[in-house]
């Protein structure tokens with residue numbers, strides 16, 4: 487595979503007008519500074535608490551770069567545009583950190599609504615939910631610790647299981663696959679327990695349900711090995727979404743505060759090695775797994791393409807998907823899709839106030855000298871030159 491595949495900015499930015507390219511340039515130029523991002527996130531959250539009208543600024547500045555609409559109807563415009571480039575979409579009604587039963591039920595309704603719409607559109611093969619959108623974080627934490635549940639918690643668990651079950655039943659009925667996001671490591675074993683239980687029921691011939699595995703966690707190759715042997719024993723196809731992980735600072739500071747071993751790999755090189763080893767493991771066990779790789783890392787994307795070639799796996803093998811988030815790494819998505827690989831863009835949508843934690847995470851992820859924004863900026867500037875226009 488030619489190592490300059492991702493330098494094709496013409497294709498990567500085909501959907502961007504000069505003005506929207508200028509907007510992206512402005513945004514990435516600002517969020518490359520961690521201090522600005524930290525201060526900006528603090529201000530946004532502070533203004534929201536005071537109920538000051540900050541959403542219009544967020545909408546224009548961050549939301550339009552990383553989200554596709556306030557509702558499903560608006561989001562469909564992007565789905566259609568992407569489909570012209572062999573790019574599929576993952577629609578995500580994005581809410582997180584909810585705490586009331588009412589809000590979990592609302593999230594369930596929205597997720598099922600998205601599943602139904604996805605079933606009518608071949609360009610949306612997957613939908614997604616966040617576990618804490620459907621149930622309380624505290625409960626997942628208790629499950630993770632294998633703690634005894636009191637009566638109230640037992641009832642809460644029944645309601646969460648019911649919501650999971652309704653989602654998966656809808657997926658089966660409408661033929662839409664579902665990805666389950668991963669969150670903090672201290673709740674994840676609780677989520678894994680539930681998801682595995684349903685994978686045994688719903689992932690019989692192919693994966694309908696995909697659990698997310700964060701490879702910045704030290705113990706995750708072992709988890710993949712466990713899934714392989716468990717799935718053989720219970721006769722199901724494990725579906726996994728492999729990511730590096732988005733909660734590093736939170737994980738590190740919690741482990742320091744509570745005095746337990748840091749669960750995150752010691753450095754970026756170790757995370758990259760873990761991630762790439764996971765790709766090798768999954769490709770060599772493609773008979774048993776269906777998987778999707780959520781990454782903006784160019785080296786890992788080249789590696790997966792190489793592994794597929796070496797193992798004589800067809801580019802459009804339906805068991806392997808590449809995925810990137812909307813507003814990031816279009817040079818990977820558009821160029822790989824153009825070669826005939828299966829590629830999805832994850833399209834978050836929802837009311838501005840609800841997606842703010844997601845937007846802040848995206849800004850943080852982009853804000854470091856070595857981070858994503860420098861590559862985005864380099865490519866945007868290259869595209870300005872190619873179009874012979876001023877930034």
Ligand SMILES: Cc1cc2nc3c(=O)[nH]c(=O)nc-3n(C[C@H](O)[C@H](O)[C@H](O)COP(=O)(O)OP(=O)(O)OC[C@H]3O[C@@H](n4cnc5c(N)ncnc54)[C@H](O)[C@@H]3O)c2cc1C
Pocket residue numbers: 666667668669698700702729730731732733734750751752753754755757779780781782783809810811832851858
């Ligand atoms: C489609 C999709 C779905 C996603 N879903 C989830 C999800 O469900 N849950 C979730 O947590 N994240 C999710 N993410 C985000 C993902 O985990 C990463 O934060 C993000 O993609 C950046 O990693 P990267 O592979 O793109 O590449 P890179 O930019 O090469 O890697 C950056 C990542 O490396 C790790 N890292 C950075 N510095 C260090 C260090 N000093 N020590 C150890 N590790 C380090 C961190 O994980 C960091 O995010 C998703 C991403 C995509 C594209």
